[in-house]
Amino acid sequence: MMQGKMAIVGNAETITVFKAAGVDAFPVSDEKSARETLRKVARDYSVIFLTEDYALMLKEFLKRFDEEAYPVVLPVPSGKDTGYGESFLKSAMERALGVDILFND
Amino acid sequence: MARLNVNPTRMELKKLKARLSTATRGHKLLKDKSDEMVRRFTVLLKEDKRLRGEVEEGLSSALRQFAVAGALTPSYVQETAFSMPTVALGTECETESIMGVDVPKIRLSMQQAQSRLPYAYSEITSEADGSVEMVSALLPKLIRLAEVEKAVRLLADEIERNKRRVNALEYVMIPQLEETIKYIRDKLDENERAAIVRLMKVKSVKM
Numbered sequence: 001m002m003q004g005k006m007a008i009v010g011n012a013e014t015i016t017v018f019k020a021a022g023v024d025a026f027p028v029s030d031e032k033s034a035r036e037t038l039r040k041v042a043r044d045y046s047v048i049f050l051t052e053d054y055a056l057m058l059k060e061f062l063k064r065f066d067e068e069a070y071p072v073v074l075p076v077p078s079g080k081d082t083g084y085g086e087s088f089l090k091s092a093m094e095r096a097l098g099v100d101i102l103f104n105d
Numbered sequence: 106m107a108r109l110n111v112n113p114t115r116m117e118l119k120k121l122k123a124r125l126s127t128a129t130r131g132h133k134l135l136k137d138k139s140d141e142m143v144r145r146f147t148v149l150l151k152e153d154k155r156l157r158g159e160v161e162e163g164l165s166s167a168l169r170q171f172a173v174a175g176a177l178t179p180s181y182v183q184e185t186a187f188s189m190p191t192v193a194l195g196t197e198c199e200t201e202s203i204m205g206v207d208v209p210k211i212r213l214s215m216q217q218a219q220s221r222l223p224y225a226y227s228e229i230t231s232e233a234d235g236s237v238e239m240v241s242a243l244l245p246k247l248i249r250l251a252e253v254e255k256a257v258r259l260l261a262d263e264i265e266r267n268k269r270r271v272n273a274l275e276y277v278m279i280p281q282l283e284e285t286i287k288y289i290r291d292k293l294d295e296n297e298r299a300a301i302v303r304l305m306k307v308k309s310v311k312m
Contacts, residue, residue, distance in 0.1 A: 092257050
């Protein structure tokens with residue numbers, strides 16, 4: 001068993017409240033700094049929350065975290081509805097099953 | 106379908122037959138694996154959708170409240186108040202295997218100091234208290250969602266890979282082997298017939 005830490009990366013307004021709840025917060029301001037921060041954070045933290053607005057920007061970059069079980073990068077809603085969750089589920093479903101089983105009703 | 110480039114001998118035939126039986130068995134096993142992975146995947150997918158809905162709802166209301174709180178307190182006060190959390194959060198990370206795919210299994214371990222909130226009540230409005238509480242309460246769900254979503258990603262990749270393997274066996278390997286086996290058989294039969302004819306000829310010449 002491994003001890004891990006949790007971090008949140010994202011825009012300052014969203015992540016402050018996580019900080020108060022005990023999650024280490026790393027504010028970022030643009031795509032480039034988000035990328036840099038993630039790269040650094042991924043080394044020490046096992047669970048990383050990333051606000052959805054940045055998750056959308058870094059879609060390609062985030063693919064590298066899908067090879068191994070850790071670190072886990074989870075896009076979390078950042079207040080604004082970006083539709084990230086739905087599009088993620090859809091693409092995973094299409095790749096693996098080829099049919100839509102969730103949204104067709 | 107192209108046949109393999111081999112000599113039509115009995116040895117090769119025997120070898121190819123062994124390969125064909127291995128390929129067929131492998132194909133069956135992989136197909137079963139694929140079916141089971143798809144079943145697990147659908148379960149996870151549904152859970153992911155449900156959790157995501159809940160988390161989105163909870164988090165957006167927490168953030169809304171926090172925004173209200175932010176409007177009522179100067180930002181520097183808020184920053185100092187929130188930068189020293191009393192809760193030390195840690196996670197215990199393990200992996201679990203779903204059909205040979207390692208997926209994360211995370212448990213939240215929380216060490217808490219006396220008070221839940223890292224600041225004096227006089228500094229910050231109650232809206233902020235509420236939103237911090239809400240986020241704290243959401244954390245177990247967020248962790249579970251992280252687990253599930255990662256598993257969905259990993260499984261989707263693995264299912265795709267596995268599908269490719271199954272197809273390669275079904276549409277390339279097996280037909281190729283079957284065709285080559287048939288070719289060798291035909292060739293060997295042909296040789297045998299030629300030998301018989303030759304013998305008959307020799308015999309008729311002698312008499």
